Amino acid sequence: MTPTEGYADRTAIKDFRETLRGNLIQPDDEGYDEARTVWNGMIDKYPALIVECSGAADVANAVRFAREYDLEIAVRGGGHNVAGTAVCDDGIVIDLSSMRAIWVDPRARTARVEGGALWSDVDHETQAHGLATPGGIVSHTGVAGLTLGGGIGWLMRKHGLTVDNLLSADMVTVDGELIRASEDEHSELFWALRGGGGNFGIVTSFEFALHPVGPxxxxxxxxxxxxxxxxxxxxxxxxxxxxxxxxxxxxxxxxxxxxxxxxxxxxxxxxxxxxxxxxxxxxxxxxxxxxxxxxxxxxxxxxxxxxxxxxxxxxxxxxxxxxxxxxxxxxxxxxxxxxxxxxxxxxxxxxxxxxxxxxxxxxxxxxxxxxxxxxxxxxxxxxxxxxxxxxxxxxxxxxxxxxxxxxxxxxxxxxxxxxxxxxxxxxxDARRVREAYDEHTYQRLAEIKAEYDPDNIFHLNQNIEPTG
Structure with missing residues (x-):
């Protein structure tokens, strides 16, 4: 059953909409075509629902709704991935692109960044304090996608990859729960998020270490x-x-x-x-x-x-x-x-x-x-x-x-x-994911995937299949 047919499903969508602070967009709504487009113009897909999330609670509610109705889930941060995995046909797009707030602590040299932010957002706020964290080489790249894959860019030789500067991450799990991963909490998940891509959940915010750079x-x-x-x-x-x-x-x-x-x-x-x-x-x-x-x-x-x-x-x-x-x-x-x-x-x-x-x-x-x-x-x-x-x-x-x-x-x-x-x-390229990791790293990622997403619900990514 999909939530786009029948009276009961229209009622379900109405009830779902009331749980959200952000917008819920359907194919007949104004702005649908704009909302379904991503950076790579080759990608032309038509989701049944697009949730423009206003915060982590919207993300969690969207995951629970998608699971209840067995909807394909695509996750959009900056929408910049060349493979176009931020959008899908018929399923639900959980869109974080409205979540772009940045909080900078110049004394601690840290920044908390929401999951829909672009690197231009981060640099604008951190450079006000003469600080930066390693990002990409294009400012309209999304923070989430670049970070979760590793993060290569201008500053990496001096300050490491983006993942080397990640201090913690807030994530919505496949069950719609909100957790934090760091060296002290969910440490195995934290290891996996630093290079394993979007396989384990939906990261709603990142905490980065900052360094004196510029302005x-x-x-x-x-x-x-x-x-x-x-x-x-x-x-x-x-x-x-x-x-x-x-x-x-x-x-x-x-x-x-x-x-x-x-x-x-x-x-x-x-x-x-x-x-x-x-x-x-x-x-x-x-x-x-x-x-x-x-x-x-x-x-x-x-x-x-x-x-x-x-x-x-x-x-x-x-x-x-x-x-x-x-x-x-x-x-x-x-x-x-x-x-x-x-x-x-x-x-x-x-x-x-x-x-x-x-x-x-x-x-x-x-x-x-x-x-x-x-x-x-x-x-x-x-x-x-x-x-x-x-x-x-x-x-x-x-x-x-x-x-x-x-x-x-x-x-x-x-x-x-x-x-x-x-x-x-x-x-x-889909079969080349294993090339990105040595055998030990890939096996460890597959085991962590099995713990946090055993049914491979989050598979619209450079996918790592769970062990077993």
Missing amino acids: TVLAGPVFWAADDTAATLRFYRDFVRDAPDELGTVVRLGTIPPLSVVPEELHWRPGVAINACYAGPVGEGKSVLRPLREHGTPLLDLVSSKPYVAHQSGLDSTVLHGWHYYWKSTDLPELSDDLIEVLVDHAFSTESPRSYAVLFHQGGAVSRVPGDATAYAGRNAPHNININGVWRPDEDFSESETVWARRFFNALRPYREGVYVNFLDVDD
């Missing part, structure tokens, strides 16, 4: 022509090998985006960019970044002193809501000459000018945390690459960019070392 940092990209990619990547390999922890870098292989700060003659020109953020004194950063900025013949150098929040949002317009995205990803070793050759051979063979590959450099504080301290299992990988097929809804690049991403990914097979679970897409 001004030395940051920005340097661009070189595509023909200089091999030489630039060989230089980069040596440059980051002994880089200080304060230096976070991301390499982008693709066209130069038409940002307002980019001269028009460079718009859409194929190139390689090394984007940097120095999480330390600006003067010190200038010395560290000098060799990078003087390498070869850059097309454009946009490194400057700027607000940390401005750098955090600098890539937002290159990954807009509603565009179509198809991802393939893998962890990679240090950049050997042979690996660099593969990157050069494949990165610029796209048809869509919006497609690109992005290479993250880990190490530093990430690699110094014991491997079994959290469920994030990719700490020893020097790099992670995310191959992004990107096109607008009105562009006919679906087949070409999907084929490009797969071909690129397959060419990396000799170098693949695992995968960051947050970068797994739908399609053939």
Whole structure:
């Protein structure tokens, strides 16, 4: 029985609505189409109910209602996951996107963040005190999804992954109960939440440790022509090998985006960019970044002193809501000459000018945390690459960019070392969840899943099936 047919079910929905402070949206309601859309415009699903929760009590009531009527449950935080698991057909979407409050304790250097917050919300509040916690590289990414998968970004080499800064989490269980997980409460669950994704319940708030960062940092990209990619990547390999922890870098292989700060003659020109953020004194950063900025013949150098929040949002317009995205990803070793050759051979063979590959450099504080301290299992990988097929809804690049991403990914097979679970897409990536964890970590996660969600009710995610 579904709660969308029959008099008794209409009555049940009416009663359910009265338990909520937030909105309950059905297919015939105004705003339904907007409420069911997520960041990846390829995702087009039609839930029976969308609960726009106002707090943890709404989340708990929605879980109980879904369980009573055997409804498929999708959980939405920021809605930014490329696989589109934040929405489902016919079931119920438990939407936390209205829950975006932030409470900062500057003396304790902690922040409590609601489960629907975006990283722009967090940075806005914490930077008022010159503090930050490691987040992603796009400010409209959701806090919940990024955190639960691990959290790689600009500050990770200095301050660790996002999960390394998680102090506690409030969660609604599969039975609609509200619990807190930390090192002292539900400690096994707390371990699993730090890298195991949304498999165990719905996290309604996170408590993070904060660190002095900014509010001004030395940051920005340097661009070189595509023909200089091999030489630039060989230089980069040596440059980051002994880089200080304060230096976070991301390499982008693709066209130069038409940002307002980019001269028009460079718009859409194929190139390689090394984007940097120095999480330390600006003067010190200038010395560290000098060799990078003087390498070869850059097309454009946009490194400057700027607000940390401005750098955090600098890539937002290159990954807009509603565009179509198809991802393939893998962890990679240090950049050997042979690996660099593969990157050069494949990165610029796209048809869509919006497609690109992005290479993250880990190490530093990430690699110094014991491997079994959290469920994030990719700490020893020097790099992670995310191959992004990107096109607008009105562009006919679906087949070409999907084929490009797969071909690129397959060419990396000799170098693949695992995968960051947050970068797994739908399609053939579903069976790759085990690649994100070593065998011991995966087995431990499956056992914790069996304790907190034995029937795998929360399975619209990068799913870990419960043991037994």
